[in-house]
Amino acid sequence: MQDKEENISKKEPIKRSIDIIRFPKNGSVVDVNSLLRKYDEDESELHKMRYRIEQGIQSGNAECVCYYCKQPVKLISFMAGVRIFYFQHVHNSGTCPVKCKKSRLSEARIRALQFKGAQESREHRELKESIGNHLCMDKAVLDVRVEGVHRHYNNRRRWRRPDIFAKFSDKEIVIEIQRSRTFLSTVVGRENYYRENNIYLLWVFVSFSTENNGQTFIEKDICYNHLYNIFVFDDEAQRISRELSELVLACYHKKFYLDGWVIRSYWGKDFIGIHDLIYDTSHNVYYYDSEKEKQSLEHSLSASKNSPSLTMQPGPPASNSSGR
Numbered sequence: 001m002q003d004k005e006e007n008i009s010k011k012e013p014i015k016r017s018i019d020i021i022r023f024p025k026n027g028s029v030v031d032v033n034s035l036l037r038k039y040d041e042d043e044s045e046l047h048k049m050r051y052r053i054e055q056g057i058q059s060g061n062a063e064c065v066c067y068y069c070k071q072p073v074k075l076i077s078f079m080a081g082v083r084i085f086y087f088q089h090v091h092n093s094g095t096c097p098v099k100c101k102k103s104r105l106s107e108a109r110i111r112a113l114q115f116k117g118a119q120e121s122r123e124h125r126e127l128k129e130s131i132g133n134h135l136c137m138d139k140a141v142l143d144v145r146v147e148g149v150h151r152h153y154n155n156r157r158r159w160r161r162p163d164i165f166a167k168f169s170d171k172e173i174v175i176e177i178q179r180s181r182t183f184l185s186t187v188v189g190r191e192n193y194y195r196e197n198n199i200y201l202l203w204v205f206v207s208f209s210t211e212n213n214g215q216t217f218i219e220k221d222i223c224y225n226h227l228y229n230i231f232v233f234d235d236e237a238q239r240i241s242r243e244l245s246e247l248v249l250a251c252y253h254k255k256f257y258l259d260g261w262v263i264r265s266y267w268g269k270d271f272i273g274i275h276d277l278i279y280d281t282s283h284n285v286y287y288y289d290s291e292k293e294k295q296s297l298e299h300s301l302s303a304s305k306n307s308p309s310l311t312m313q314p315g316p317p318a319s320n321s322s323g324r
């Protein structure tokens with residue numbers, strides 16, 4: 001059951017039924033426990049792996065498969081005091097000697113239950129309209145549509161209904177508001193769709209906690225796979241938007257620094273407009289490239305380790321930036 005925290009008794013031992021997986025692209029066979037142990041200290045790598053696996057499944061080019069049956073597997077997790085990651089066969093896969101017999105709810109069934117439980121709230125609708133209205137006030141933004149149907153450029157039978165669609169300069173942008181639990185497969189599916197249509201997609205949350213255990217699983221999926229940038233239309237951003245008569249979002253972004261030989265991070269927060277963002281040729285939208293910052297620190301760390309004469313300069317964290 002993907003993205004769904006299951007109520008599993010804490011007494012139940014942690015047992016991963018798929019203990020060996022294979023990466024078909026390079027032919028490597030990997031023990032799951034040792035693979036996952038490598039990422040004990042950095043969960044971001046697991047969320048990036050989850051994203052690559054989901055992309056592979058959706059494109060029919062599996063990133064990793066079950067060692068026993070050669071069918072694609074997904075990386076999922078549940079909470080049992082601590083978060084446990086494990087690999088599971090894709091729903092509706094064929095038989096396998098290590099397949100869990102316990103019946104699981106399909107994603108479609110879970111979605112139906114979620115939908116039944118919570119039809120889109122009035123608040124969600126008001127937020128969409130508020131974002132749409134603030135974009136309309138911006139003279140540089142054209143063709144703002146809230147909940148309009150978008151059809152695929154070369155297949156009219158494929159379509160989406162984005163929360164907000166808008167055009168500005170030479171770009172088309174879609175804003176999707178994240179409120180309830182969403183599946184990673186939905187996130188990856190929408191990103192693929194909009195990328196194919198040359199549209200930038202911005203996920204916007206209503207609130208965000210900078211505390212690691214205050215963040216939902218899907219927030220982590222989105223954060224770690226979007227250069228550690230999270231966009232939020234919280235009360236403060238809504239107030240500033242009203243004052244400035246334009247859309248203003250809070251952007252939380254990780255700032256990485258060296259503390260001796262260890263890479264540490266803290267959250268920066270800035271209020272930004274859509275014109276302050278970087279829209280790159282790979283259809284990433286971001287404010288601050290935290291991924292690049294982290295990688296460059298990793299490179300300088302490994303370079304320093306290889307030439308011990310260099311000493312590391314620890315960079316103390318500045319206080320959180322704010323304001324525009």
Ligand SMILES: [Zn+2]
Nearest residue numbers: 066068069096
């Ligand atoms: Zn299998």
